[in-house]
Amino acid sequence: MLSLREVQKAIRRSVVLRDDSDAAAYIVDDGLPAERRLAVYRNTFDGSLTTALRLSFPAIHRLVGAEFFEAATQSFVHEQPPHSAWLDEYGAGFAESLARFPPAAALAYLRDVARLEWAVNRALHAPDVEPLEVALLSALSPADHERVCFVAHPSVSVLELAYPADVIWRAVLAQDDAALAAIDLASGPVWLIVERAASGIDVTRVGGQAWRFTADLLAGQPLGIALEAAEDIDAPSLLADHLKAGRFSAFNLAHPAAMPQGSSQ
């Protein structure tokens, strides 16, 4: 007796892998071949996921055009199909998939633009979490400050990119051809903070040292260790900016044994 599980596995192979061999045998023909019937569902799968990715990666879509985008998304969709219907979460691996997509080989900056768009997407859809109340920090004994490990607000990402993806992204979405033409792809790396602000999504460029300090804090490094590593920057005022911008949602204290000997107080 054919089980429901067998039927569903066979249809998954038909829809995702284009292998109708088992599924077709289970379906009533009734004047229209089973393969044609299955193709309706495959078309919806391909079309819905391409649409979902187009909404999450609008700049990539405009940069490469509809046909190229569809080919790139099809490659990604078949390699890494979604696991749930919450499609806002789908697309984390698209930037890396795009980097491996042979037709994109000559467009090395695409991966960075896609990484930026994914960070923007995360910022847009991150859960609503209250930012850390600074008063909670002030209540700590100063001796404990070095052990503070922050929890990043879920809307915040930090990106270190080889190409000026932020300028490309803005110019493409604004359809500003002059700005696009003026971009120097060899201008060197950029360091970005991407987050949701009251007015929308903010993409902010920072210096390399400030970025490293920020990335350490967002990754939950103890404050004492992050400050130790911070060179040539005004770390305290940067920390104040982070707190004011609500880039942390909470903190906990590292165990004293986890702290290096003689670190700053």
Added chain:
Amino acid sequence: MVARSTTAATRRGSIPAAAGIGLRFQHHQAVVDAPPQIAWLEVHTENYMGGGASLAYLDAIAREYPLSLHGVGLSLGSADGLDPAHLERIRRIVERFEPGLVSEHLSWSIADGVYLADLLPLPLTEEALVLVCRNVDRMQHHLRRHVLIENPSSYLRFKHSTIPEWEFLAAVAARTGCGILCDVNNVYVSACNHGWDGSAYLAALPAAAIGEIHLAGHSLRRLDDGRELRIDDHGSRVVPAVWALYGEALERFGPRPTLIEWDSDVPPLDVLLDEARQAATHLERLEKGLAHAVAA
């Protein structure tokens, strides 16, 4: 004979037996800026699982209108069972908005942990019936409320199916206490695609279990050999044959909350409101007929 009773199972809550529209992102701002004359709104649960602007819009909109949450991705027919994380996301949204109605589909979308981005038909067997009932029970238990289950549009049938779809749906309602969301367009599309009788389909559903009606447009795909397949793409106005079947549904079920759905090439809000007015006209005609019958 018009059935006017509604079981506690359908728990219609604050959703009136009037016409509503499916709200999509394109109209968030317009609805907040100038709230239109419409009795209620329905949204896709999956579009509000994160935070940020979408959820803020829905908060604002839910203060003005009765709200219904319509899920498209729980996959009640999956042999693998329900995804607990997805069910929990639904629970959080239900808890936040306390919607008048919560609904899902008689279909499946997930196999081997892969989401197939469509509402796929089930083999209609005793095995599938037991499984769907178990999953509906689990959903209702987790949400602590009854839900409505919608009949799907389909483009294929399985050779080993033994139960007609209308009987399957009625059995799910009878065994789990859930209500039925009768999508009249889906009845029409599936009836055309499979050679069923749409009126007989409606007649076989338990009127008291019907908690909501959906209406939408579909497209006609002409195949190389001249055959036609109707595709439920929610991308156009409701066709006359579906309005006629809707009239029959109201006669059978009594006045029910009726929703206009439109998901591809979403038109200006006015077009949706115009479709909703047509549904409202049907509902008013039925109410007048009922009043007349009572007076006589």
